[in-house]
Amino acid sequence: MNTSMKALQWHGPRDIRLTRIAMPSPGPDDVLIEVAYCGICGSDLHEYDNGPHAIPIVTPHVLSGRIAPLTLGHEFCGTVREVGANVRGLSVGERVGVEPEYRCSRCRYCQIGDYNLCNSMGFAGLMGDGGMAEYVVTPAYMLHRLPDSVPFVQAAVLEPAAVALHALRRSALRINGTCAVFGLGPIGILLVMMARLQGASSIVAVDVSPERLAAAARLGATDVIDARSVSAGEIASMVRAMTGGGVDVSFEAAGLQETFEGALQSLRKGGETLMVGLMQRAGFDAFRVVNDELSIRSSVGYRHVYPDLIRLVEAGAIDLSAIVTKTVSLERAVVDGFDVLTRDKRQIKVLVVPSGAEWRKRMGA
């Protein structure tokens, strides 16, 4: 076994370094994984651009015990290479998807199964080492075995797909219902795919990028609205016209006051806006919300959705690789991944391939 490995580590804003670090060794409840893919998430971009936001720099995270510098990346999958003494049900050589939420299993939220609200919640790849490295050690509870028919390129998208599926499950969207998705980043596009799977009759996709609107239309949107130079109110009027008076559910997946406003205004009476994007403060027309009995609900992370997602992929009901627009090597991850994602809205999901050997094989070298 190697004694060192390559890892992409966050040291500070605009300071992500590809370095060689010591090969990690799993504790008794941990597993060592050889990473196949690690996706780049919007929150990774925020940490890169103007972090730290979630990355601890003073007080170590209570569950991971870690502090920056640490390895980025929470959307990863790979192969089990070493198993801690206490770990049952996982063997060397098995392929796994990673549900990267740390949890204490003891607080009131963990006790009722709402472990995404755990008082000590954190993410591998933000509060502890993540998947932008050749190898990573994670707690065994984060791992889900992958059937042979689920390829790594789809397993790498399980994490954002889990965000979308959890949001959809928390929403009031039902079979033959109507919805609108505001913001077609990876989560928005995955919400379009999930809404289709849920049997929605109308799925209106709203964004400012023609490429993303085209992708949404290809992946399940029944209508698209190009939001460039159109106000929130005008978009809402269009949505209402398209859906006979407004949608049952609108998803706010952009994290902007304007899209939140448009999402609320697009609802029928009794409808619900599900917030999944992050923003600071938000304002709304409370008079209409009360008089029309609207709901504003929210969704963060996920719980209990990985097994279902894996089965959906296995059954061929959904192809998560549909949102992958690019793969890059660990060496080129910042330049061809982080930097490109920041400026090129045609890119939806970029995957990093940490293994040099694997990357060379793909390149045919």
Next chain:
Amino acid sequence: MNTSMKALQWHGPRDIRLTRIAMPSPGPDDVLIEVAYCGICGSDLHEYDNGPHAIPIVTPHVLSGRIAPLTLGHEFCGTVREVGANVRGLSVGERVGVEPEYRCSRCRYCQIGDYNLCNSMGFAGLMGDGGMAEYVVTPAYMLHRLPDSVPFVQAAVLEPAAVALHALRRSALRINGTCAVFGLGPIGILLVMMARLQGASSIVAVDVSPERLAAAARLGATDVIDARSVSAGEIASMVRAMTGGGVDVSFEAAGLQETFEGALQSLRKGGETLMVGLMQRAGFDAFRVVNDELSIRSSVGYRHVYPDLIRLVEAGAIDLSAIVTKTVSLERAVVDGFDVLTRDKRQIKVLVVPSGAEWRKRMGA
């Protein structure tokens, strides 16, 4: 039968007139009621103070066909005195409670039973003649027969109690759950009573009036917070301390940005604020709402709750007259009712007795 009657009619802001008008006559689907009591609602005060808000002054309401001037009062009950030709199941002399929402029964909302969201929704007493008169004609569908054991003084409070029960039913409050009620007007006090009936383990009542806090404590609140000279954040800290980390549900029943903020901040993770008070715009910390998966829901009017309420009163499970602090004659309704309610926060619910004969009997004259 008389050919004219006394009615308290809204002509404009600060212009409510006690006048004699022609005795109304029921159409084929209507019923003539001799009014026993009519409560004064906060929305009546708003119409009096700086209306019109809901009262039509240009376009007649689509279902009532009415426009100002019209008789105020939507919280009323009385005795059936005449029945239209098409009306089945109601007889002269029967005592009735009134559910004063106009509805079309044909729109998509009426069709699914959400008739409080009816596209033509309105209230008798705001969009048509109400109960501050000796007699009133209402559509028969608004009426609920009262058992002998339900006295008029409780039946007059059915309407605000319906607002509270509908709000409670829409909320996530469950047996042994925890809640906070912000704003102890009639709806807030009734919410305290309903939450107790629902088996809540903690009911924190928040207001600026010592008398209303005392009433809440008497009627079911487990804790009270005097909000005078305390910030929303401090109140939220107190609620969290009282309830081991925050309540499951907080009710916003004051219609103020500050109470809305306090209500949201008082929640545990995964909790819900139920807005029942009316305000214009509202703002909130969206970052916390999403990260803690909080919900903001709302409630307007009521649907399907009158039969249950009447049964609760009949069973002695709740005494709606507990919130009645004063009764006044129709002649003194403005001076001793509207004006007093505006300035004296010790008053919770004031009932008007429209019948001169009944009033003289009560006064022992």
